[in-house]
Amino acid sequence: QKQMKESQELRAKAIKDAMILREETISLKSCNEDLSLKVKNLENENLTHKASLLHEKENLVAKLELLEEDIEDDSIKIKQISPSKEFEGGSTKVKDKLCQNDTTPSSDKFEHDKLKKIKQELERANSQLKEELSKKQNDENKLQTSLEASLERETKTAEELIICNDDRQK
Numbered sequence: 001q002k003q004m005k006e007s008q009e010l011r012a013k014a015i016k017d018a019m020i021l022r023e024e025t026i027s028l029k030s031c032n033e034d035l036s037l038k039v040k041n042l043e044n045e046n047l048t049h050k051a052s053l054l055h056e057k058e059n060l061v062a063k064l065e066l067l068e069e070d071i072e073d074d075s076i077k078i079k080q081i082s083p084s085k086e087f088e089g090g091s092t093k094v095k096d097k098l099c100q101n102d103t104t105p106s107s108d109k110f111e112h113d114k115l116k117k118i119k120q121e122l123e124r125a126n127s128q129l130k131e132e133l134s135k136k137q138n139d140e141n142k143l144q145t146s147l148e149a150s151l152e153r154e155t156k157t158a159e160e161l162i163i164c165n166d167d168r169q170k
Contacts, residue, residue: 014168
């Protein structure tokens with residue numbers, strides 16, 4: 001009877017341990033599912049953010065290219081003024097051209113400076129977007145690490161549960 005009682009106590013303890021391990025396993029599985037959903041949501045958010053950053057970057061590059069073309073076009077126009085046209089029609093046209101040429105370089109310089117500032121602002125915005133992207137990627141990596149650690153704990157708990165069940169059956 002004493003052995004029977006000890007056997008029953010051992011069984012009760014093994015069953016209790018198995019129930020505790022099952023509860024921990026269930027808890028870890030639900031935690032794992034939550035973390036998996038969070039990772040998926042962050043991955044989707046990251047992809048969307050990457051796509052929007054890429055689209056914005058493409059727009060910025062296109063704007064920069066247009067600005068550079070405008071700068072090149074303005075400098076080509078200045079170079080294309082021919083001496084024969086300047087002296088056509090007498091001294092009044094020469095004076096008009098000289099006056100126009102006096103104001104054109106300053107306005108061209110103003111335009112050039114303005115475009116240069118815009119280019120710098122676009123480059124600054126581009127670098128900020130790159131920083132944001134890198135922060136998002138770091139966050140995603142941290143979550144991935146946390147998920148992997150949770151998966152390892154779940155696997156370990158499952159193995160312990162199997163061992164406990166084997167011991168109980170013996």
